[in-house]
Amino acid sequence: MSTNTPHGSEENMSERDADVARNTAHGKHVAEVRFPSISETQVIEFLKISTEEPSESYLNECLDWIKASQSYDRPIILELYGTLVIWTPTQMALVTAPRHFKKAEHAVLDFTTTAFELGAIEQALPSAWEHYENDIPNGFSFYNPDRESAAALAHRYKQAMSLAGRLSRLSPHIHLAPEHPPTLAGQLGERLRDRSRLVDREEFASEQIDTIIRLYETAGQRVSEHGLAQREYVLIWMIVFLLAAEIILLLVDLLSTAGN
Amino acid sequence: MNTPRWNIGIIGGGPGGLFTAHRLEQLCSTPLNISIFESSNRLGGKLLTEQFSANGLQYEAGAAEFYDYSLIDEDPLRELIEHFGLQTQSMGGTAVVQEKRVLGTIEGLHDSLGEASLREFIRFNDRAKTEVSPRQFYDSTSTSHINAGHTSRQEERFSTSLHYLSHKTKNYIQQHIHSDLAAEPSQTSHRYGLDNYLMNDPAYMQLYSITGGNDLLIHALACRLSANIRLNTKITTVRKNAQNTLELSWETKNGCQSEDFDAVVMALPIEPLKKIVFPDRKLETAMRNHIMHHDHPADYLRITILFEKPFWKSWLHDSYCMLDAFDGCCLYDESSRIPEARHGVLGWLLGGTAAKKMAKHSDEELTSAAINSLPFQNDKARKLFRQAKIHRWLGAVSAQPGGFQQRSLDTKHCPDTDTYPHLLVVGDYLFDSTLNGVLDSAEYAAGWITTMAADHELGQK
């Protein structure tokens, strides 16, 4: 059925009942969801309203709740087949019938995890770009033949590859094939991914990472070539010294014979 | 020594004729003179993008979407569109409106149909997918594997496949696919019915349209052709000459005119094909045989209405949904193709018996029926109504493309290979009633002519 399962993230749901007394008959409360696998500070408030009433009737209440924290200007608002989802990076609200609630919640949390992971990768990109311009010459030839430069290039390559690995692990969750027959969870996930442009953002991030990796791969080749050339160079000089030693020995022998 | 040019006559200025001309110009190394004869005053056939006179807003009056098979294998039509530099946008729609309830998910189905019907539907879905894999679905639309020896018997009708289902489930499935089928389940085969159900699964096929109007494909083709295009020229007769060429005749103000061609391609639907006269008896027999085998007409009726604003966004989220009105029709949100548009455009696509029946009504009656068929906000619709356009496509597609007994590709495209090897037929009705099918057909015909021309050139040398 639903393939939108939370992928490997440990979510510590710490319950904070913000308004339990208000609508206990239908189940309405605010929970705090953390994503320690992404970041220690990554947390989102989750307003859950499980009700048989039409979800449209809760739209204003949910929007007021989000506006009250002044966290975000343009939330994603999704009203779909009796389910209401309002999503911002710091708060989200879900209103749906009790029989659909668990699957819808699952789908929303799964999307949130994916969005946050992609956001974390996007935030890591500027630091990967930081040294790009300065490192471009090393893609052609290794100009700074010292260990620190090579180590720095290796570190940046590892950084970029790490980002690429994270992005490619995330990619199946972004490019989830649409389900057929469609399920509520599948539809929620698909539309949330659409509205937040996850596919485009993943493509942009991937292109950037590819560009960075290309440079550092090439630079790595140059470093390696330089190392090989250095070793060859050393060997050549050793041979030169050996030959010079031979010549000196012969010369000294010749001179001492001539002297005698 | 100058190589003489080959004269090719193409009857029909729709996608079939234009695709054929385009492929001939690409494939053929022999110099060609191509003439395209179109009876109407425009090119494009079933690809027609129109505008409302009220505000110039575009809508699709003919084929509303293209089928994307690129997930499974090569999609020559998609590649051609991309080759022309045309932008595309995805289309999709999961909802079926039944009894004023929008059923977009299986949860909704469960609430509406009940547990038992839902299980039946799931079983039908699973069986359909077991019977036809995405690869098999793709292959049924390509030219590669079909040959007469494989299909020795007639296929059973799709209605038989649905017979065992409960009324609710059968109803739901029929409404789901009725507008795609453009025919009743009894008029089409089991496999064709399944294909029309499975095309709703994104794993089998996806939909897209061309940004700016689907007929941009026609414009792109036409401006790249060096063919001689003759509009308002209706071919009346096709006969063979003593010189072994084919003579095409047409009526003008000055009387009958004719011209000789080394090869002729008839890229017409079955109905106009019936109206051409073939004086040669053998040819006439062959063509009659061809027509009879493929004559399974299906009807479409398009009702497109311009409103002051798109008031349906709360329940129609996608490019289209299926309505239970008119035995199941497809309701397009045409204005979703143009997100910046202030106005709203809805398009009803009726198919099959309902289309044939409703086509007899006047435009005003059709408009009123369409507005009444909306599950919600009918009053608002009436209030916001601006303009309506009706397009009748009766007999424009085939309910059973390829016939109930599949023939070989050669036989499909050349009704008489012995005596008239240079008279070919191209059409979507030979394959799957889609533009992809007509491109495949055109490809085949162009390849045939190219080979003939090359042989002829070698013979001359």
Place this chain on the structure above:
Amino acid sequence: MVLVHFVENLSSHYGQSSAGPASREHLWWLPVGLAAPLFTMLAGVSYQAWLTVQRDHGFDDCTISKRTVRRGLFLIGIGFAFNVFIWLPEDTFNWDVLTFIGSALIVLNFIRKVPIEALVFGIILVVVLSPALQGISDYYAYWMNGYFEYDFILSDVVLGYLVTGYFPIFPWIIFPVTGFILSPLLFSSATTPSHGLRSSRMLLLACLSMGCIVVSLLLQQVTFLPSLICRRTMFPASSSYLLGAIGVSTFCLFVLHSIVDQNQDEKNRSPAFEIFAIGFRVVSKHSLSIYLLHHVIHLWPLWLYGLMTAGEPTAHWQKFMPVIFSAILALFFCALVVPAFLIIDKYRVPTIESAMRWIGD
């Protein structure tokens, strides 16, 4: 160096004694005998430091090479002039330390871009080959009387330059090359903040120096090996001497660098340390001038006295006064030379170093 030369030239054969403090076999020669290795090693260290400054100032390789060669040739010229005018004309080609350092500069210019691994290999090669070269050239035949004597023929001159002279290329070239290699470990580039010696580098230097000393001591115990290898002799520079000298010189360099150079910027220094540091700075800056001056001061009076009293300049050489007096004179010279050169610096009096810079740069 000053002490060695004063004692050796004024007192080493005083009272016909070849034993005691004047004897090269005496233990006290061990530390004073380090002057030459340390001096030549410092030539390599300072050349590397000079190269860094040149590069930081943006001079290209060609300019650097020209300057190096000019300085090297200048030193060789001074060396010849020193031999002729301060010693004796017949000592022109005795290949003393100045001609050696000049030659070393030129050699360093050619090898400055050779990888360190290859240079280390070269050093080992020289250490290994030198006994063979000394054997083939019959080194002792040129040192019959305890000092270098040669016939003025091409082969002797060239052999002296290469193997048999006072400071021949083989094996003494290993000292400036070692200094050249060690310099980056001691100093950092002018463009980066000076962090001094890091613990890893300190460890490396300590291991290097201790290793060389240990090997030297071990070689001295292996008496069945030829004397050119196992005996600790400066002339000829045996293998055990070379290794011991490298080890101790490296250690001294490291210690003095840590104590003196690393504390240049410290604010809380005692007055005694200040005087100490000033002394080192002046001596370091004017080492070439001091070298020439101390020879002039103690040799020219000796030659003149010998000429006046016995008609022969070398009449009183090595037997003029007791060791204690020559040592005191040496110390007196050392004490006076610092203020003297401070005054020279103050009044910008031209020195040999400034002349070298004027010609070389």
